[in-house]
Amino acid sequence: MxxxxxxxxxxxxxxxxxxxxxxxxxxxxxxxxxxxxxxxxxxxxxxxxxxxxxxxxxxxxxxxxxxxxxxxxxxxxxxxxxxxxxxxxxxxxxxxxxxxxxxxxxxxxxxxxxxxxxxxxxxxxxxxxxxxxxxxxxxxxxxxxxxxxxxxxxxxxxxxxxxxxxxxxxxxxxxxxxxxxxxxxxxxxxxxxxxxxDRPLAVEREQENKRVAAFLKSETFEQLFNSPEGLEIGDTTTLTDIDLQLHLLRLRRLLLLSSMRPIWRQDQPPDSDTLRRVMNQPLDTPEWQWICNWLRDVIAGKRRPCILWVGGRSGEIVFDLAILHIFMKIGIKVILAVKQDFYYHRVSFIDLLEDPTLDELLEDADLIGDPKISKNQLLRYLDSDNRLLVISDGTREPFNPLLTSVTYARAFKEADLVVYRNPGGRENINNHFQFTRDIVSIIPGDDGEVDILLKPHHPKAVRFSRAQLRRKAQELISMVEREKAQGKTIMFYSAIVGSIPGQLKTAKEILNVFVEYLRSSLNDVVIINPGEHFVEGMDADDIMYMWEIFQRSGNIDIWRFQSVDDIVKSFELMGKKVPPEWTGKDATYSTGCTKEMEIAVQMQKQYPEMQLIGPPYEKFQRRKEYGVGKLYDRTLAGSE
Known part of the structure; x- marks a missing residue:
């Protein structure tokens, strides 16, 4: 041997x-x-x-x-x-x-x-x-x-x-x-x-990307890609119809070419006749028609969506980037996800930094290396100039939602459509589970053929768009502005809601009882109780995003944080003794309240007349980040 x-x-x-x-x-x-x-x-x-x-x-x-x-x-x-x-x-x-x-x-x-x-x-x-x-x-x-x-x-x-x-x-x-x-x-x-x-197979993968990049700059490609062959223009065809046809024709051609492995595996690409045949063959499937209808709504202005595009292997990724730039031109926000670590020929995050071809193609993109980016940070990126965002999925596996990073999970949640270019993950997508977003899996078949799978989102999946959350926050702002115009004082009450695992119902009861007590005790004071504005299906990400908009509006006169005495008084009003799990608790125990205290201190600098009532700022410093999608601190949950 x-x-x-x-x-x-x-x-x-x-x-x-x-x-x-x-x-x-x-x-x-x-x-x-x-x-x-x-x-x-x-x-x-x-x-x-x-x-x-x-x-x-x-x-x-x-x-x-x-x-x-x-x-x-x-x-x-x-x-x-x-x-x-x-x-x-x-x-x-x-x-x-x-x-x-x-x-x-x-x-x-x-x-x-x-x-x-x-x-x-x-x-x-x-x-x-x-x-x-x-x-x-x-x-x-x-x-x-x-x-x-x-x-x-x-x-x-x-x-x-x-x-x-x-x-x-x-x-x-x-x-x-x-x-x-x-x-x-x-x-x-x-x-x-x-x-x-450091980067196994790096030379081979970089060469594959370089070949595709050179191909996309070639005169042959430019001539065939911009050919009007396939456009259907009649007497009733409108400019909007032509615009849609152009985008769909370009998208179809790039998808079909992305399955042509000889383009990146060989020094010379296929001949022009072969390329012309591949680029102009039809995609007559229900899944492709669904994509066409989805893009038709975008071009018609019915939606301004965000796409999470999970990239494929080397060579193919250069076609992906060309496709994503088409999406961006028509106003679609785009997040590209790649592998965290080496996984054969799949593109990893380090490749984006070390591969000269990818580095050049992504020079105007925002590469987000933080695996635990917050919702507000992600939305700030999405709300900025229409730039490509690039993240890692946090894994070196084809598709495993149990192991993806916080950043990836939040990107998935904010997306309107998720596209997977990963053959290895197909069986994990095509099982009985349904997802919170529409998923399209596009993988190469034989050279010049693509296989498209559509997995519609679960009909019960609840999604609060940024516009909805902003609108809800604005409704609250308008309401308190009307009250202030009548001479009333606005108080915001921050309290524990879900920071004690298993005590959500009790926390809401304590909050409501005490707020009603305050309302009966104070004259001409409008008390904002966050618990009264909760909408079923909201998670901590949605709640914190919505309330921060309201909290930064400058309309709060008194910001009160729940104290130990508040909780004791609440149980007294309910005719109960304080149970052990609530003894000694106050707003400092809540990660959400900690975030709100930081906002309150910032706002007090802008509006010095705003009063802060409750535990001192120093006692809030033990809580820095609420659990992902939950209303309590995961560290505390683990210590119970």
């Missing part, structure tokens, strides 16, 4: 034999995939009635895991999430909180989200996933082994890495509970750490 070659006979990589020097991994993978296509339909009712709820769904028979029917299966479910490092309770600094997850996935009460296909999840829970997972695991090893041999040239280090990765691979795949994406992420992490190669 040649140096650096891992001996499969000494590995648990399914102990496939080698004959006449031939590697049988590929053959075994083919056999397993063929076997998978002949498998029988899943019948969970025969093994555990009620364990999985079955509903009619074109994507899958398996819909929803029902907990509480079998303790052994529930334990295996918990093991599934912990072994895959996907349990928020166990890994709160890595896994998205339930509130953050709901920015992306629409979940009903008690519904469990898993980042894989319904079929694979059911197979793992039923402990019969050997065939499906074995095939996927072999694919991971094949890619990883090829990567090591391509980029690690030192024979000793190459063999050491392959041996180490084999050990880790065998350990991770032993129990057939690990999701393929999670295993691949861990193995790639080991590879990049041990190899000490």
């Amino acid at each position: 040649r140096p650096g070659r891992v001996d499969p006979a000494k590995s648990v990589l399914f102990s496939l034999p080698r004959r006449k020097g031939r590697d049988f991994f590929a053959g075994a993978q083919y056999i397993l995939v063929r076997f998978m296509t002949l498998r029988c339909p899943v019948d969970t009712a025969s093994t555990c009635p009620g364990f999985l709820e079955n509903r009619k769904n074109p994507m899958s028979e398996i819909i929803r895991y029902v907990k509480g029917l079998d303790p052994d299966r529930d334990a295996w479910l918990t093991n599934f999430f912990t072994e895959n490092h996907l349990a928020y309770e166990t890994f709160p600094d890595v896994v998205a909180s339930p509130e953050q997850l709901k920015f992306i996935v629409h979940l009903e009460d008690e519904q469990i989200y898993y980042p894989c296909s319904d079929e694979l999840f059911a197979a793992i829970i039923e402990k019969r996933a050997d065939t499906v997972l074995t095939s996927a695991y072999i694919g991971i090893w094949t890619r990883l082994e090829k990567l090591v041999r391509e980029v690690v040239t030192d024979p000793y280090k190459q063999r050491y890495l392959l041996s180490l990765l084999t050990i880790k691979y065998n350990h991770e795949t032993m129990h057939k509970v690990q999701l393929p994406g999670r295993i691949e992420k861990r193995l790639l992490g080991i590879f990049t750490t041990i190899s000490e190669i």
Whole structure:
């Protein structure tokens, strides 16, 4: 055996034999995939009635895991999430909180989200996933082994890495509970750490981007791209119709060209006849028609949307940027998301800084490296000049909402449409889960063909646009301005609402009781109680954004923050004793109130006559950021 070659006979990589020097991994993978296509339909009712709820769904028979029917299966479910490092309770600094997850996935009460296909999840829970997972695991090893041999040239280090990765691979795949994406992420992490190669495959990927950039500047492309071939102009055709046709024609041509791999894999692009044929072929699918109708509304001025575009691989990304500039020209706000770390030929955040081609193409873009940007910061970027925003999704996996960054989750929430250019994540999009935003998955098929999948948002998904939140804030501003014109004093009352986990109902009751007490005690004072203006479906992001607009309007005469005495008085008014979880609490315990105190201090500098009542400013400094999408501080939740 040649140096650096891992001996499969000494590995648990399914102990496939080698004959006449031939590697049988590929053959075994083919056999397993063929076997998978002949498998029988899943019948969970025969093994555990009620364990999985079955509903009619074109994507899958398996819909929803029902907990509480079998303790052994529930334990295996918990093991599934912990072994895959996907349990928020166990890994709160890595896994998205339930509130953050709901920015992306629409979940009903008690519904469990898993980042894989319904079929694979059911197979793992039923402990019969050997065939499906074995095939996927072999694919991971094949890619990883090829990567090591391509980029690690030192024979000793190459063999050491392959041996180490084999050990880790065998350990991770032993129990057939690990999701393929999670295993691949861990193995790639080991590879990049041990190899000490900053950007594996960088030369090849940069060359691919350079080829596409040169192609888009070529005379051949310019001539074919600007050809009027395909425009339909008749006696009744309006200029608006022509404008729409032009944008759709350009978009279609770029999408079709982005599937032409020879453009970035070869030094010479395909000939002009081939390019002309590809660029002018139709896209006659319902999904494409949906995109056309969506853009028609944009051009007609019916919406001014924001698109989150999740970029693809090297070469393809240059076409993506050309497409995004078309969107920006017609007034669409655009956020481009890329991978956080190395993932083969997928574009990562560091590539944007190190790749000369991408650096040039993105010279006017805003690159946001902060993984936990606030809603207000993101909206300030979106409200500024129409510049391209670029973020990382926070992962090195195809599609996993449980592990995306806070910044990505907030970008998803603010977007009107999300476009994925990622073949590997298709099965995780095309399962039974529905999302909070419309999703279009556009991936390359054969050269010159694209495969488009449309996943409409869940009909119950609630979305508060910036315009709606601003309008609601303005209504409050107009109301208090009318009251002030009549000589009344405006008081804003900041209090704990959701900062004590499990006490939301009690917090609202305390707030309402005390505000009514103040109203009965004070003359000609209008008291703004935030709890009275809450709209179902709002999360902390929406609430803080709306109230900050009102709070900075300069209409508050007295800003009162809830004190310990306020809470004691509230329970006294309710005829109750103060329970332990409320003893000693005041507004300083609330992260939201802390944010509001900072605003109040800033506003007092502008309006020195404004009074501040409540705990001193210094006591607010222990709370700096409210939990993502929630009304309490995640640090406090973890300490309860």
